[in-house]
Amino acid sequence: MSTSLEKKTENVVVITDLTKSFDTAQILKGLTLSLKKEENLVVLGKSGTGKSVLIKCIVRLLKSDSGTINVCGNEMTELNNLQLNEVRRKIGFLFQGGALYDSMTVRENLEFPLRRMFKNLSRAEVNAKVQEALENVGLPDSIDKMPSELSGGMKKRISLARTIIVDPEIMLYDEPTTGLDPVSSHEISLLINEVQAKYKTSSIIITHDIECAKTVANRIIMLQDGKVYKEGTLADFENSDDALVNSYFKSQNITNTKTI
Numbered sequence: 001m002s003t004s005l006e007k008k009t010e011n012v013v014v015i016t017d018l019t020k021s022f023d024t025a026q027i028l029k030g031l032t033l034s035l036k037k038e039e040n041l042v043v044l045g046k047s048g049t050g051k052s053v054l055i056k057c058i059v060r061l062l063k064s065d066s067g068t069i070n071v072c073g074n075e076m077t078e079l080n081n082l083q084l085n086e087v088r089r090k091i092g093f094l095f096q097g098g099a100l101y102d103s104m105t106v107r108e109n110l111e112f113p114l115r116r117m118f119k120n121l122s123r124a125e126v127n128a129k130v131q132e133a134l135e136n137v138g139l140p141d142s143i144d145k146m147p148s149e150l151s152g153g154m155k156k157r158i159s160l161a162r163t164i165i166v167d168p169e170i171m172l173y174d175e176p177t178t179g180l181d182p183v184s185s186h187e188i189s190l191l192i193n194e195v196q197a198k199y200k201t202s203s204i205i206i207t208h209d210i211e212c213a214k215t216v217a218n219r220i221i222m223l224q225d226g227k228v229y230k231e232g233t234l235a236d237f238e239n240s241d242d243a244l245v246n247s248y249f250k251s252q253n254i255t256n257t258k259t260i
């Protein structure tokens with residue numbers, strides 16, 4: 001059995017020399033990164049640098065051109081569809097824009113992934129899981145609401161509940177706070193930390209929101225020109241002399257990256 005110290009240095013995702021092009025445009029140009037067990041890894045980078053493409057390649061929603069993608073010991077590029085779906089069960093993906101099904105109630109939105117992944121759950125077990133997921137995101141009373149009755153922040157929370165309801169080991173958050181006011185953004189950032197603590201998830205969080213990065217990051221990488229441009233702690237980024245890094249962090253105060 002591994003000790004908690006070993007756990008935190010164990011890699012759950014290792015990506016090596018990943019490349020991905022669309023027609024003549026090469027987006028990922030040999031990207032290498034690792035995600036440690038139970039860490040929150042923040043990914044920064046300009047719009048269009050390939051952040052969303054990167055996490056879609058991880059779950060094979062997009063096929064990479066070359067390089068390796070290892071998830072929990074599985075080489076994703078070599079798996080058949082059945083094996084791929086097994087690994088995907090471990091991964092929760094909060095999509096950029098995180099759309100709920102508009103014609104379904106909150107309860108139905110949450111039951112959907114649950115029934116797809118766990119076919120033999122009883123009605124009582126489904127109800128309990130839906131209730132627990134909603135409590136975890138602080139919205140137990142929204143169960144019978146339609147998405148159109150929810151605010152943007154509430155929709156994000158419900159999207160998060162829909163993702164965590166199937167107990168993922170790895171969470172991929174694509175711009176979880178975009179479009180929210182600062183208070184709602186901070187609440188979502190705190191929820192990301194709660195999910196990490198409660199479910200022991202290892203997470204990649206793509207964000208342009210530096211306050212979110214500061215709240216959730218154990219480690220940060222910045223993408224530029226299809227590769228990792230800089231990797232380090234929040235303090236490394238805040239203390240950097242690099243002009244590109246400063247364009248994100250220059251007006252921010254120095255704080256330490258939280259420990260896990």
Ligand SMILES: Nc1ncnc2c1ncn2[C@@H]1O[C@H](COP(=O)(O)OP(=O)(O)OP(=O)(O)O)[C@@H](O)[C@H]1O
Binds near residue numbers: 022027051052
């Ligand atoms: N399915 C696709 N087909 C063709 N081009 C694509 C596809 N998906 C992404 N791209 C292109 O790849 C580049 C990177 O896109 P991506 O969505 O990863 O950017 P991003 O870093 O997530 O940007 P943002 O911060 O705006 O979300 C863009 O030029 C985009 O047009």
Ligand SMILES: [Mg+2]
Binds near residue numbers: 051052096
């Ligand atoms: Mg994106």
